Amino acid sequence: MTDAKPIIELRNLSFSYNGRPVIENVSLDILEGEFCAVIGPNGGGKTTLLKLMLGLVKPCQGTALLFGAPPEKTARLAGYVPQDTRRADGFPATVRDVALMGRLSGRFGARRYTRADREAAREALVRMGMWELRDRRIGELSGGQRQRVQVARALATGSRLLLLDEPATGVDKAGRGEMYELLRELNTTTTILVVSHELFALSSYVKSVACVNKSVHYHGAAEMTQEMLDQTFHCPVDLVAHGLPHRVLRSHGED
């Protein structure tokens, strides 16, 4: 891991919304091959952090680099799985249409999809177990199925980096396990950053953890000891949602 190069580099990044600081002076490197969980309380800035990495929002201070360049230039190379907003409800598009959007290109989307595009979308849907449902309207699917289609859309881009924002929302417990298992398989070839508020369920999969609450505390692979994971795993309560009932991670230090 030590030789891996950073795919995402954040330097002294700050972002505020309507004068309220959301992200404060964050520096963070995400290395190639990582499987990092981004955890933190609601409103702690997890989604904003992801959007800063992708250039979807502009930082007030500091710089973000994605694949070594400003994210506005390189966002095409990333696979993004946004939070399910239920925007799909009633939308006239099939599962296959949505997966194909991962192949979108051209300044105004005027380019036709090629056979290679269709094949990439098919592969991504097969991988996510959604190929059978390819001709269903996206709004007819359950929350969990929709999330899988969103992951398929991100995979169809052919990206080496996946950023997922709460992919387990609306997914039942068994489905979550499957989702995380899939991410672990993907991690053999892809760098993964997953926002979640449940480290508990993720802990046996991830290699590193970034705790976000305006500032970011990063816990690298070296810190993720078996003992710590065991502790997390046996923890009866959701670690973050309940504040910090006990320390499973090493203390954040002074603050």
Added chain:
Amino acid sequence: MLQALSHTFMQNALAAGLLASVICGVVGAFVVVNRLVFLSGGIAHAAYGGVGLAVFLGLPFLPTTLAVTLLFAMAMAWVTHAKKESADAAVGALWAVGMALGVLFLDLTPGYNADLMSYLFGSILAVPKESLWAMCALAFLVTGAAAVFYNGLLAMSFDPEFARLRGVRVRWLYLGLVAVVSMAVVLVMRVVGLILVIALLSIPAAIAGRRVKSLWAMCALSTVLCALFVVFGLWLSYSFDISSGAAIILVAGMCYLVSLIIPGTGKGKGA
């Protein structure tokens, strides 16, 4: 109906109605999936400011109205794109200000006694030839643009953020869409009135959107529905000697009600 069609004004009315159906069916599908019905309402009413200005200054109707409408439409597009939180109220304000300007300009025009109702509900039975040609051109422009930019427009309508990440200039597509809505509103308003424009942009597309699997099918079905409403409305208007615009709106509205009772294919709220 056949006897009615022997009149030139009825032939023109039918042609205008069918052209309006192509324009409103295709544009309406994009308006509905992008939830731009309120914005389109604002554009249609602000267009009245353009009507007033054209009459007041004695300028040609079509270019003047189009210019003023585009101005208001771009202002609305800017607030809805850049300041989503305050967009609702801002569009409402622009809506009313445009309309008020129109009323004021008409007040200030000496000796002008134009019937407000003819702009509100149009005069489909008295469509000038130039209007027909302009609508014909717009119908081609609209279907052509929808076909060429289909993938980009679909992705933007579904998830603009993701489309942006793919390198698509979402802002320009959005401004382009709003500009096309403005053109549709101005041309179709002349024919069927600014209130009917909203009905034709939203009702057929809303009925179609719940029953089809793709955006292009939604465009096609809403065009067909729109044409059916126009033809049936015109027939009612001719047979019972009632106002054509109102007849078309009521036919569309009744069908919308019926369609809400019959379950569609997509669960949840309409598109």
